[in-house]
Amino acid sequence: MLKDITIGQFFPGNSLLHKLDPRFKIIITGIFIAMLFAAQTFTALIPGVVFMIIGYAASKIPFSLMIKSLKPIIPIIIFTSILNLFFLDGIVIFKLWIIKITYDGVTYTGMMIIRIIALIAGSSLLTYTTSPIALTDAIESLLSPLKKIKFPVHELAMMMSIALRFIPTLIEETDKIMSAQKARGADMESGGLIHRAKALTPILVPLFVSAFSRAMELATAMECRCYRGGEGRTRLKQLSSSARDYLTTSFSLIFLNMVFLLNVYMAG
Amino acid sequence: MTAVKTENLTYTYGIGTPFEKTAVNDVNLEIEQGELVGIIGHTGSGKSTLIQHLNGLLKPTSGRILIDGADIWDKSANRRDVRFKVGLVFQYPEYQIFEDTVEKDIAFGPKNMGLSDDEIKKRVIETAEIVGLSPEILTKSPFELSGGQKRRVAIAGVMAMEPSVLILDEPVAGLDPRGREKILAQIKTYHAKKNATVLLISHSMEDVARYASKILVMNEGSVYCYEDTPIVFSKAEELAKMGLSVPQITKVFLKLKERGFDVRTDIYTIDFAIKKLLEMKN
Amino acid sequence: MSANKEIKENINIKNVSFSYNSDEEKGTPLILNHCNLEIKKGEFIAVLGHNGSGKSTLAKLMNSILIPTDGIVLVDGFDTSDEENLFDIRRRVGMVFQNPDNQIVATIVEEDVAFGLENLGTEPAEMRQRVDEALKAVGMYDYRNHAPHKLSGGQKQRVAIAGIIAMKPECIVLDEPTAMLDPKGREEVMRTIKMLNRDYGITVILITHYMEEAAQCERIVVIDGGKVLMDGTPENVFSEVELLKSIGLDVPQVTELMYLLGKHGYTCDTHIITENDCTDFLAKFLSEKK
Numbered sequence: 029m030l031k032d033i034t035i036g037q038f039f040p041g042n043s044l045l046h047k048l049d050p051r052f053k054i055i056i057t058g059i060f061i062a063m064l065f066a067a068q069t070f071t072a073l074i075p076g077v078v079f080m081i082i083g084y085a086a087s088k089i090p091f092s093l094m095i096k097s098l099k100p101i102i103p104i105i106i107f108t109s110i111l112n113l114f115f116l117d118g119i120v121i122f123k124l125w126i127i128k129i130t131y132d133g134v135t136y137t138g139m140m141i142i143r144i145i146a147l148i149a150g151s152s153l154l155t156y157t158t159s160p161i162a163l164t165d166a167i168e169s170l171l172s173p174l175k176k177i178k179f180p181v182h183e184l185a186m187m188m189s190i191a192l193r194f195i196p197t198l199i200e201e202t203d204k205i206m207s208a209q210k211a212r213g214a215d216m217e218s219g220g221l222i223h224r225a226k227a228l229t230p231i232l233v234p235l236f237v238s239a240f241s242r243a244m245e246l247a248t249a250m251e252c253r254c255y256r257g258g259e260g261r262t263r264l265k266q267l268s269s270s271a272r273d274y275l276t277t278s279f280s281l282i283f284l285n286m287v288f289l290l291n292v293y294m295a296g
Numbered sequence: 297m298t299a300v301k302t303e304n305l306t307y308t309y310g311i312g313t314p315f316e317k318t319a320v321n322d323v324n325l326e327i328e329q330g331e332l333v334g335i336i337g338h339t340g341s342g343k344s345t346l347i348q349h350l351n352g353l354l355k356p357t358s359g360r361i362l363i364d365g366a367d368i369w370d371k372s373a374n375r376r377d378v379r380f381k382v383g384l385v386f387q388y389p390e391y392q393i394f395e396d397t398v399e400k401d402i403a404f405g406p407k408n409m410g411l412s413d414d415e416i417k418k419r420v421i422e423t424a425e426i427v428g429l430s431p432e433i434l435t436k437s438p439f440e441l442s443g444g445q446k447r448r449v450a451i452a453g454v455m456a457m458e459p460s461v462l463i464l465d466e467p468v469a470g471l472d473p474r475g476r477e478k479i480l481a482q483i484k485t486y487h488a489k490k491n492a493t494v495l496l497i498s499h500s501m502e503d504v505a506r507y508a509s510k511i512l513v514m515n516e517g518s519v520y521c522y523e524d525t526p527i528v529f530s531k532a533e534e535l536a537k538m539g540l541s542v543p544q545i546t547k548v549f550l551k552l553k554e555r556g557f558d559v560r561t562d563i564y565t566i567d568f569a570i571k572k573l574l575e576m577k578n
Numbered sequence: 579m580s581a582n583k584e585i586k587e588n589i590n591i592k593n594v595s596f597s598y599n600s601d602e603e604k605g606t607p608l609i610l611n612h613c614n615l616e617i618k619k620g621e622f623i624a625v626l627g628h629n630g631s632g633k634s635t636l637a638k639l640m641n642s643i644l645i646p647t648d649g650i651v652l653v654d655g656f657d658t659s660d661e662e663n664l665f666d667i668r669r670r671v672g673m674v675f676q677n678p679d680n681q682i683v684a685t686i687v688e689e690d691v692a693f694g695l696e697n698l699g700t701e702p703a704e705m706r707q708r709v710d711e712a713l714k715a716v717g718m719y720d721y722r723n724h725a726p727h728k729l730s731g732g733q734k735q736r737v738a739i740a741g742i743i744a745m746k747p748e749c750i751v752l753d754e755p756t757a758m759l760d761p762k763g764r765e766e767v768m769r770t771i772k773m774l775n776r777d778y779g780i781t782v783i784l785i786t787h788y789m790e791e792a793a794q795c796e797r798i799v800v801i802d803g804g805k806v807l808m809d810g811t812p813e814n815v816f817s818e819v820e821l822l823k824s825i826g827l828d829v830p831q832v833t834e835l836m837y838l839l840g841k842h843g844y845t846c847d848t849h850i851i852t853e854n855d856c857t858d859f860l861a862k863f864l865s866e867k868k
Binding site (some may be wrong): 190241242246252254262 | 602643665669680683692694697700701709727741742
């Protein structure tokens with residue numbers, strides 16, 4: 029069901045990862061992604077994967093959740109694996125008619141699968157352990173230098189946080205509208221592509237109508253609470269960095285260095 | 297004749313997750329054709345989950361549902377046909393409106409049934425009349441109407457399928473007293489005109505007391521009781537203990553009894569209360 | 579601020595008319611039609627009226643969401659039509675709306691409660707304290723780190739109320755706050771706003787369809803056709819059973835019982851609006867045999 033979607037969901041907690049400054053978490057996530065993509069060999073991928081496992085251990089997020097977050101990307105993994113597996117040139121290790129599998133193809137595909145899985149699972153940790161508001165605050169703060177060139181940083185952050193706030197509400201609503209139309213005999217399961225696209229109208233129209241009326245009401249409610257844009261606003265939760273944040277970032281940089289060293293060492 | 301029957305109906309959601317919960321637990325019901333049943337119970341008592349089983353929107357974890365004697369999850373059964381037979385009006389049904397005219401929106405259900413254009417037209421006009429929408433409204437956009445009118449368009453959309461069982465989940469929630477009265481009376485009209493079985497979920501005991509001939513009380517996923525309205529209200533004390541708000545008038549008679557007066561406690565409408573008071577006085 | 583100290587009225591609506599279209603278009607219906615209403619500090623008022631009677635419009639005029647087409651609305655002496663007063667007014671008059679989902683901005687309860695204070699530029703340390711106080715006042719402190727969409731309707735409304743009282747308003751206007759709630763949620767909200775009025779002295783203006791809620795207030799204002807039709811204590815207002823029914827409103831069941839007994843030729847008091855008074859009356863009624 030729609031309600032089972034977990035990507036981008038926050039799980040409140042009190043772990044080390046929850047306590048880190050979200051700005052640093054974004055930076056560390058960037059470093060983590062660099063670890064995965066800088067690695068040129070299997071061995072060089074190890075630091076990235078280990079770093080991710082340490083992350084999960086430190087976050088106290090159940091491992092089963094990570095598996096769950098991977099489910100939606102399985103088709104992507106399979107599709108790109110097939111492409112890489114069969115179409116990369118190199119030393120041929122298996123050949124049948126026009127299909128040939130190369131040594132390079134296998135290693136490349138293997139590395140790519142590990143990379144994608146680690147990428148999704150690892151970056152999910154950011155959203156699992158950071159409240160969407162903290163996340164948007166952090167993005168707002170990291171982007172704040174752009175304010176000088178009149179980039180609407182606050183507006184962007186506010187839009188993101190409202191979108192995040194209403195995703196669960198709209199998912200619930202979609203479920204409800206679907207049930208209501210099914211109860212009127214709407215047929216959404218059979219027929220060709222065009223028929224199915226047409227069958228979406230009874231769901232999309234009410235959803236849009238409701239989203240717009242919600243937006244209007246929310247705008248009024250926000251104005252009533254003296255909202256007037258980003259100027260002069262203070263925040264309940266001040267972003268403050270501590271030694272913990274610097275230490276964790278250094279720790280991640282050490283891992284990134286390991287990747288570079290392994291790249292050189294294994295190649296040599 | 298039995299219109300709706302459930303046998304050991306149980307529904308558990310989130311099986312295998314920390315959120316696992318049995319929403320409906322071993323429900324056995326037999327609802328006679330032509331009955332007007334009020335369904336009451338707390339939020340979370342399982343009443344909304346129960347009704348979504350009756351037209352096949354939810355599949356029971358175990359147990360059976362029989363509509364007019366036929367198991368709706370039988371291999372040969374067609375669930376879409378079940379939905380035409382068992383009409384379900386959700387809470388705040390005005391959210392389901394999507395067509396650009398009232399007429400088209402009411403016609404959506406009948407169209408899905410594959411009826412002829414003449415028949416569809418006939419049904420739209422007939423149901424619009426039942427819910428008190430004047431013919432000139434039919435060509436208007438439903439989005440221009442007032443909240444109460446939209447609600448009636450949505451209800452008409454389900455009535456137009458002429459279901460022999462009509463289920464409504466809080467059809468008058470959020471309306472003003474006059475709007476509530478209108479819609480309840482219209483539901484009663486449909487009930488009488490089509491000799492349909494009607495199931496009405498409501499938080500308002502006053503409404504249920506006035507309209508329902510039988511009442512189903514749900515509590516924590518199970519059937520607490522399913523009896524004729526006077527019998528259910530004779531248990532007013534138990535209902536109040538369950539935290540269900542009994543009508544104010546019933547509360548007054550419970551208090552009179554506490555003070556030692558020999559009064560009946562199954563009094564749930566004002567007219568009945570007056571009658572009894574006058575009898576006692578004379 | 580000091581100049582406003584003597585003013586006893588919190589909100590003063592003077593000869594106000596309102597129409598959604600510009601007044602140049604002739605014949606556009608007036609939602610409010612020369613409406614007058616004075617609300618004193620610390621009052622607990624219910625506003626009744628059928629759908630379309632203009633009661634929601636009246637609420638929106640009280641904190642400058644809408645500006646009167648004609649006439650004047652004063653909040654603590656501030657004219658709502660003057661743009662400069664906007665934040666002085668909105669800080670004093672908080673609004674709670676019908677749909678709890680559409681007024682919660684943040685994804686965490688306490689951050690939502692802080693939203694108004696953030697807009698006002700409150701110092702973080704003070705904000706922390708006021709948010710915690712507000713959450714405790716509505717009994718939602720234990721839920722401060724929860725996601726709002728997982729709360730019940732009654733809880734969401736209490737969070738919305740906390741968000742308003744954190745701003746320390748003098749007055750809170752609730753536009754059908756219980757219409758979408760179940761009986762339990764309705765009771766929670768009623769208990770909360772009664773407490774706000776009693777313990778914090780906040781003026782409460784409750785717009786509602788539920789007569790039993792109105793019966794718990796000190797004063798009822800009935801709006802019909804864009805005008806104040808009745809204004810008085812619940813006992814006095816509900817005693818006009820026929821008038822109320824003629825404009826599509828209801829009275830508490832006990833009042834209706836009194837009214838109908840009266841029609842049968844007994845001397846009854848239609849000022850009775852509570853179960854206890856009704857029980858007392860009936861006890862006496864049944865004891866006096868003919």
